Amino acid sequence: MAFVSSGYNPDKPMENRISDIGPRDFNEFMPPVIKNNFGKWLYHEILEPGVLVHVAESGDEVYTVRCGTARLMSITLIREMCDIADKHCEGFLRFTTRNNVEFMVDSKDKMVALKEDLMSRKFDGGSYKFPVGGTGAGISNIVHTQGWVHCHTPATDASGTVKVIMDDLFEEFTGHNMPAPVRIAVACCLNMCGACHCSDIAVVGIHRKPPLIDHEYLDNLCEIPLAVASCPTGAVRPSKVEIDGKQFKTVAIKEERCMFCGNCYTMCPSLPLSDKEGDGIALMVGGKVSNRISMPKFSKVVVAFIPNEPPRWPTLTKTIRNIVEVYKADANKYERLGDWAERIGWERFFEKTGIEFTPHLIDDFRDPAYYTWRQSTQFKF
Numbered sequence: 303m304a305f306v307s308s309g310y311n312p313d314k315p316m317e318n319r320i321s322d323i324g325p326r327d328f329n330e331f332m333p334p335v336i337k338n339n340f341g342k343w344l345y346h347e348i349l350e351p352g353v354l355v356h357v358a359e360s361g362d363e364v365y366t367v368r369c370g371t372a373r374l375m376s377i378t379l380i381r382e383m384c385d386i387a388d389k390h391c392e393g394f395l396r397f398t399t400r401n402n403v404e405f406m407v408d409s410k411d412k413m414v415a416l417k418e419d420l421m422s423r424k425f426d427g428g429s430y431k432f433p434v435g436g437t438g439a440g441i442s443n444i445v446h447t448q449g450w451v452h453c454h455t456p457a458t459d460a461s462g463t464v465k466v467i468m469d470d471l472f473e474e475f476t477g478h479n480m481p482a483p484v485r486i487a488v489a490c491c492l493n494m495c496g497a498c499h500c501s502d503i504a505v506v507g508i509h510r511k512p513p514l515i516d517h518e519y520l521d522n523l524c525e526i527p528l529a530v531a532s533c534p535t536g537a538v539r540p541s542k543v544e545i546d547g548k549q550f551k552t553v554a555i556k557e558e559r560c561m562f563c564g565n566c567y568t569m570c571p572s573l574p575l576s577d578k579e580g581d582g583i584a585l586m587v588g589g590k591v592s593n594r595i596s597m598p599k600f601s602k603v604v605v606a607f608i609p610n611e612p613p614r615w616p617t618l619t620k621t622i623r624n625i626v627e628v629y630k631a632d633a634n635k636y637e638r639l640g641d642w643a644e645r646i647g648w649e650r651f652f653e654k655t656g657i658e659f660t661p662h663l664i665d666d667f668r669d670p671a672y673y674t675w676r677q678s679t680q681f682k683f
């Protein structure tokens with residue numbers, strides 16, 4: 303397409319420049335029933351999976367229908383959401399903190415028509431465009447990252463792994479069959495963009511090989527002290543190498559100290575480490591952010607490595623499904639996955655799930671590792 307100017311003048315880049323205006327005020331986008339009853343809600347009920355009703359002091363009701371989304375979406379799909387909102391909801395809609403979409407109406411009849419419309423919409427391949435669910439003690443959307451779609455440091459993909467897990471657990475999205483909500487998150491590298499460190503189940507991309515070192519370009523592309531300081535285990539040190547009689551300033555990596563975090567690559571483009579066979583997934587469980595009954599918890603590594611198996615990641619989905627099923631059958635009502643594992647003891651978690659306990663799972667990172675070992679004779683055979 304030929305160039306079409308927006309009116310911006312590259313010869314005077316600062317002329318007519320608007321900056322620091324911030325986001326639009328959320329009040330501009332409130333449905334009337336929300337605006338009128340703001341701060342005056344009495345109670346709410348979950349009518350069925352994916353459908354809530356909030357009742358205000360005035361007696362006003364607002365029905366909310368929550369639908370799954372893929373998070374990564376086209377303008378075409380967003381326009382379709384807008385059409386739905388125009389048809390049923392006076393043009394209003396919202397997105398949740400887990401990237402579901404919520405449509406709101408002010409009567410039960412409207413809710414029934416809206417839900418029917420949403421469930422009738424499918425892609426050509428057969429997938430639901432707007433599956434209704436994600437409420438209560440079920441499995442809502444997976445908080446996830448960029449993966450091979452856009453980032454340069456991933457050890458696995460995000461959109462792909464998320465689609466196969468949600469396919470496998472779809473009936474848990476559209477049901478309330480869990481002891482408590484199960485939050486699943488995916489991060490494609492240990493930077494853990496998102497919620498992996500505090501989710502009931504977390505998928506994290508990991509490497510298993512140290513970085514390659516592009517000695518000839520490293521000093522031109524990298525600030526060497528930054529790469530040295532980026533290493534959590536002190537495996538990187540400055541060094542010099544000679545190639546074809548030419549001296550290069552570079553770094554050396556002590557491979558037996560490297561645990562493949564990839565942090566030095568984030569700082570220095572000459573230290574790439576992604577690898578088809580080496581890379582894969584670590585599975586963590588037992589995290590939560592709420593203060594409900596027990597304090598918030600970090601998730602803990604329970605499977606050190608699952609290979610990348612695009613496009614359907616069968617080992618990954620099987621492993622997660624097994625954890626979900628065992629937790630569902632064994633946990634008490636209201637018990638989050640971490641509450642359950644801590645009550646029965648982690649040795650029982652491994653016994654019940656049949657997951658192999660390997661030395662990889664024993665913390666060996668600095669002084670705090672000691673506190674993760676067992677200073678007690680209290681354990682079950």
Ligand code: SF4
Pocket residue numbers: 447448449453454455456457489490491492493494495
């Ligand atoms: S988790 Fe890592 S690889 Fe994934 S988007 Fe964040 S930084 Fe990139």
Ligand code: SF4
Pocket residue numbers: 512513532533534535536537538555559560561562563564565566567
């Ligand atoms: S990958 Fe991580 S542990 Fe290995 S050298 Fe780089 S920063 Fe250090």
